[in-house]
Amino acid sequence: MIPLPKFRYVEPTTLAEAAAILAAEGEDCQILGGGTDLVPSMRQGIFAPKTVLSLQAIDGLGRLEWSESDGLSIGAGVTLRRLETDATLRKLFPMLAQAVSEVASPSIRHMATLGGNLCLDTRCYYYNQSEDWKACSDLCLKVGGEFCKASPGGKAKKCFAVFSADVVPALIALKAQVTLVAKEGERTLDLAAFYSGDGARPNALKPGEILTGVVVPADRVGIKGSYLKYRIRQTIDYPIAGVALALRFGASGVVSEARLVLGGVASKPVLVKGIAELLEGQTLDRARIERAAQLARKAAIPQANTAGQRAHRKQMIHEFTTRAFEDLAREAR
Amino acid sequence: MNKLNEYAVIGKKTTKTDAVAKVTGGARFATDIYLPNMLWAKVLRSPVPHARILRIDTEKAKKLDGVKAVLTAADVPEARYGALVLDMGMFARGKVRYIGEAVAAVAAVNEEIALAALKLIEVAYEPLPAVFDPLEAIKPGAPILHEDLKSYKTLFERTDKAMTGNVNYQAEITSGDLEAGFAQSDYIFEDSYEVPKQHPSYMEPNSTVALVDSDGRLVIHNTTQRPHINQAILSSLLGIPIAKIRVVPCHVGGGFGGKNRTLTEPTAAALALKTRQPVRLTFSHEEEFTSATTRHSGVMVMKTGVKKDGTLVASDVKLYYDCGAYAPTPNAVWLGAISSSGAYRIPHCRVEAYSIYTNKMMGGAFRGYGAPQSNFARESQMDRIARELKIDPIELRLKNCLVEGDSLHTGQKLHSVKVKETLLKARELSGWGKGRVPANRTLGVACGIFACGGFATSGIVRLNMDGTATVATGAMDMGQGLRTVMGQIAAEELGMAAEDVTVIIGDTDSTPFDVGIFGDRGTHTAGMAVQMAAQDARKQLVEQAAFAFKTTPNNIVLGGGKARLASDPDKVLDYKDLLGGGQYKKGGPIIGKASINLTETAFDPAIVRGAASRMFSTYTFATHIVEIEVDPKTGVVRVPKTYAVHDCGTVVNPDGLRGQIIGGLATGLGYALYEGVAFENGQVQNPSFLECRPPTAVDMPEIVFDTVEEFDEKGPFGAKGVGNVSVINMAPAIANAVETATGVRVTSLPITPGKIVQGLGQLAKEEA
Numbered sequence A: 001m002i003p004l005p006k007f008r009y010v011e012p013t014t015l016a017e018a019a020a021i022l023a024a025e026g027e028d029c030q031i032l033g034g035g036t037d038l039v040p041s042m043r044q045g046i047f048a049p050k051t052v053l054s055l056q057a058i059d060g061l062g063r064l065e066w067s068e069s070d071g072l073s074i075g076a077g078v079t080l081r082r083l084e085t086d087a088t089l090r091k092l093f094p095m096l097a098q099a100v101s102e103v104a105s106p107s108i109r110h111m112a113t114l115g116g117n118l119c120l121d122t123r124c125y126y127y128n129q130s131e132d133w134k135a136c137s138d139l140c141l142k143v144g145g146e147f148c149k150a151s152p153g154g155k156a157k158k159c160f161a162v163f164s165a166d167v168v169p170a171l172i173a174l175k176a177q178v179t180l181v182a183k184e185g186e187r188t189l190d191l192a193a194f195y196s197g198d199g200a201r202p203n204a205l206k207p208g209e210i211l212t213g214v215v216v217p218a219d220r221v222g223i224k225g226s227y228l229k230y231r232i233r234q235t236i237d238y239p240i241a242g243v244a245l246a247l248r249f250g251a252s253g254v255v256s257e258a259r260l261v262l263g264g265v266a267s268k269p270v271l272v273k274g275i276a277e278l279l280e281g282q283t284l285d286r287a288r289i290e291r292a293a294q295l296a297r298k299a300a301i302p303q304a305n306t307a308g309q310r311a312h313r314k315q316m317i318h319e320f321t322t323r324a325f326e327d328l329a330r331e332a333r
Numbered sequence B: 001m002n003k004l005n006e007y008a009v010i011g012k013k014t015t016k017t018d019a020v021a022k023v024t025g026g027a028r029f030a031t032d033i034y035l036p037n038m039l040w041a042k043v044l045r046s047p048v049p050h051a052r053i054l055r056i057d058t059e060k061a062k063k064l065d066g067v068k069a070v071l072t073a074a075d076v077p078e079a080r081y082g083a084l085v086l087d088m089g090m091f092a093r094g095k096v097r098y099i100g101e102a103v104a105a106v107a108a109v110n111e112e113i114a115l116a117a118l119k120l121i122e123v124a125y126e127p128l129p130a131v132f133d134p135l136e137a138i139k140p141g142a143p144i145l146h147e148d149l150k151s152y153k154t155l156f157e158r159t160d161k162a163m164t165g166n167v168n169y170q171a172e173i174t175s176g177d178l179e180a181g182f183a184q185s186d187y188i189f190e191d192s193y194e195v196p197k198q199h200p201s202y203m204e205p206n207s208t209v210a211l212v213d214s215d216g217r218l219v220i221h222n223t224t225q226r227p228h229i230n231q232a233i234l235s236s237l238l239g240i241p242i243a244k245i246r247v248v249p250c251h252v253g254g255g256f257g258g259k260n261r262t263l264t265e266p267t268a269a270a271l272a273l274k275t276r277q278p279v280r281l282t283f284s285h286e287e288e289f290t291s292a293t294t295r296h297s298g299v300m301v302m303k304t305g306v307k308k309d310g311t312l313v314a315s316d317v318k319l320y321y322d323c324g325a326y327a328p329t330p331n332a333v334w335l336g337a338i339s340s341s342g343a344y345r346i347p348h349c350r351v352e353a354y355s356i357y358t359n360k361m362m363g364g365a366f367r368g369y370g371a372p373q374s375n376f377a378r379e380s381q382m383d384r385i386a387r388e389l390k391i392d393p394i395e396l397r398l399k400n401c402l403v404e405g406d407s408l409h410t411g412q413k414l415h416s417v418k419v420k421e422t423l424l425k426a427r428e429l430s431g432w433g434k435g436r437v438p439a440n441r442t443l444g445v446a447c448g449i450f451a452c453g454g455f456a457t458s459g460i461v462r463l464n465m466d467g468t469a470t471v472a473t474g475a476m477d478m479g480q481g482l483r484t485v486m487g488q489i490a491a492e493e494l495g496m497a498a499e500d501v502t503v504i505i506g507d508t509d510s511t512p513f514d515v516g517i518f519g520d521r522g523t524h525t526a527g528m529a530v531q532m533a534a535q536d537a538r539k540q541l542v543e544q545a546a547f548a549f550k551t552t553p554n555n556i557v558l559g560g561g562k563a564r565l566a567s568d569p570d571k572v573l574d575y576k577d578l579l580g581g582g583q584y585k586k587g588g589p590i591i592g593k594a595s596i597n598l599t600e601t602a603f604d605p606a607i608v609r610g611a612a613s614r615m616f617s618t619y620t621f622a623t624h625i626v627e628i629e630v631d632p633k634t635g636v637v638r639v640p641k642t643y644a645v646h647d648c649g650t651v652v653n654p655d656g657l658r659g660q661i662i663g664g665l666a667t668g669l670g671y672a673l674y675e676g677v678a679f680e681n682g683q684v685q686n687p688s689f690l691e692c693r694p695p696t697a698v699d700m701p702e703i704v705f706d707t708v709e710e711f712d713e714k715g716p717f718g719a720k721g722v723g724n725v726s727v728i729n730m731a732p733a734i735a736n737a738v739e740t741a742t743g744v745r746v747t748s749l750p751i752t753p754g755k756i757v758q759g760l761g762q763l764a765k766e767e768a
């Protein structure tokens, strides 16, 4: 076992206190949720924060509340295990429960938090390695090298590390809003806008900011959703292609709202463009579903930085999109 | 004949003796050992695949506070070791040959300082051209890894091709007349198959705590499958007499062949000798995946001649196994050659098997030991033949399978051959051809043969004053349950309850020699020595009882911990009364012993050249039928059910047998569908469980177990092994089922969804 580097551990009890510590320490301080990603990464030397700030003692980050006016509010500290077993959530947003239950394995979900999943770092064969491993050849872009080694030809000046959090595509499909708190105040944005698409800096979190939670708007109730995940083994593995589809059906099977989000095939969750235009006001038929699947396939840009052939992962997006539509169309009937 | 009904202990459900200790966390593993003044060792490893070492400067590291010793090749004797080819030293000397090779080691007061010290060691390398593909490595002009190969010591009879270029070990088997065989054939099938390296995925990393005791002896606490060989290797590497070394293995957190190695012991020992403080060296999991050993990757080229009716006539096989930069156990190549004709009678055969150096991590021993590769080729091709000839795959196998009294292509005449019965039983259980399988499922079959047992071992059985027995064997229990089985064997022979027998394993001070646990030799071979030792003790006990009863030995009956008179069954003495108080009435304390070698007959040199062993004691057989589901759109394969029928002789411990089969199938399943060490320019791309992907419990099929009745006269109470043969059928059986389901024949492992979909023509050209 590689020992953890030394660090100071702090456990503030209020958000204000946490924000103050973060403001003072800047990038030397890193937030700890369940630690299921941060701790292994620290062992590999990917992060070496001077201070590790745990959120677990902060009141309010463990909230999981439903109200018909404000929707479903989930604190960053809620564990994935609690989310997947919560009766209200399962009833109102089964796709979300489904996506959560696909993360890692039961033991990891007992530790893992929603905040950690939303802020999960992007992954890559060249990045998620020890320092010794990386020292064997040129460094990749994400750790200070010149090129993205996983990009086609290995010559891109942009990092293509892959976005691999399962819960996010489902939340974006449900139009979730995310709240970020810093010493200076708080801001709320669409979860979709939180992700940058740059593998090196995958999200909009600024130094000093804490993600405090998400809200799924109340009007999302009644949406039908499906999350399909492709991974090599039937548990533990990260997604190497994932599809979250949210549809609302109006009278006589007409689609009134449609959102399709892909995971595991780009440096951010991909909100597939053109889906609403293609389907809203239409009924689902074979041709339209095929058209949507083609749009999804085109939007996926998997790289050789995780398991699976790139071409096959694109094909999985096509196939899973088709299946997600067919499943929901069947449900709607 | 099976005599299961007559036994009191053999074949009965018996809880593993270490079950409670393991489940409650009490069992001590090597990484649980913390000693006063213990130092922590770390190894500096090569960052380049092939280079000359121009200079190593350790001065700065030595000066770091808390560092107690730094060693390189210059500080240790220039000795090399290996099972057949003595090619590897403790540290790289003059050259490094793979990324991850040990260059220097540090012992320091804690782990952090040891790691910091590594960073202060300066090594200047002059890069050399490297070669990563075994077929490239045997081409003229390929970079040579070991320039002085010819001068290395070897422990096998060298063929012309052995120890030249990048080929270290080589074997050739020639039986019958190959040309004539192909001339007689109606069809000839020629195929090439490819397999990656697979890591044994034991959970516990390699670990050693070494110390020099107050008598000046070197003591090793480690995790190993072969304590006595560790002892011998340490002696030869360090120049210390064997008697001055004690190896005391701890519980083993999985070995699967991977711990049939000596990796951490020499380095920890050299550092302990230097510092005179206890030294602990534990591999990180990354080191496990870059610097331990794997199953050999390789290419198998198989040409087979068949008659119209499916009779196999001729077979020409070439095995090119990639052993990496060193060849710690090229024996796997030899066993691959033996299993390459499958469980079949083929009159005209040739096998050429090569162990080839490349600038990659080492190939070593791993469950299946050379056979998963060659059996994947053989059993995949058998299904191709069946398909072309429109013969049912099981019928084709039944037509050609070995039967009692047949000889293998190596010339070894076989006994205890029930492969046909395993095929028949598996067919019956699975409902093959009966249309019982659900519509979305497809069956696939493979059978196989594996050499079982052999080499030297010994056992000691002591009877104690209270009527209990202490068994000592040098063989190791690495979780497979050997302790329990040894106890059962001794208890049965001595007429005692299993609880009254305690088994000591491994400790080289208190156990007699065993060559190591591999090749299905635990129950079969070490068990035979224990049985014979128990018989020896029993004979002495009978004499003791005859003296006490004032009768002749043939009038004594033993059983249930008691001796009685055959002529008067009411006359009874407990063992403890016979042995009581150390007041022996006749003779001294009872010690039974046995010392055997079950591989004594050499192969015929006209048939086999370059044999890595003498003839094996016996062979084990198995048929596996998988029930798979393939998604034709995504190529994803699931294996919900597997039928496993083994010819393993007498079943000594039914739960132990199941455990072995479950483990073997898990390894086989991972090999078939998920696993494989990936390399880029010689560097392992996926050095972790997460990325190398051994199957999880969720991926495992429901297993229907069965055995065929068999009694192997060479094994204890008729027992054979099951550990290796349980691994070798999954990959071909799944590949065969995939072809039946989709029409796509996958000839390389793992069988990924991408390969299937590509075969189905589903991937757009520009994307593929």
Ligand SMILES: Cc1cc2nc3c(=O)[nH]c(=O)nc-3n(C[C@H](O)[C@H](O)[C@H](O)COP(=O)(O)OP(=O)(O)OC[C@H]3O[C@@H](n4cnc5c(N)ncnc54)[C@H](O)[C@@H]3O)c2cc1C
Pocket: A030, A031, A032, A033, A034, A035, A036, A037, A038, A039, A040, A055, A076, A080, A102, A103, A104, A105, A108, A111, A112, A113, A114, A115, A116, A117, A118, A119, A120, A121, A164, A165, A166, A167, A205, A209, A210, A211, A212, A236, A237, A238, A239, B690
């Ligand atoms: C073997 C294994 C398999 C895995 N498989 C999957 C999988 O299949 N799918 C998947 O989605 N994930 C997977 N993961 C990753 C991880 O377990 C999950 O994403 C988990 O949800 C992370 O949550 P956490 O609370 O443990 O995060 P942490 O490890 O605590 O944090 C992760 C990152 O988020 C930051 N962070 C955490 N909370 C906040 C916050 N409130 N505000 C700002 N920043 C924050 C941390 O600083 C850190 O950079 C796997 C991990 C392992 C070890």
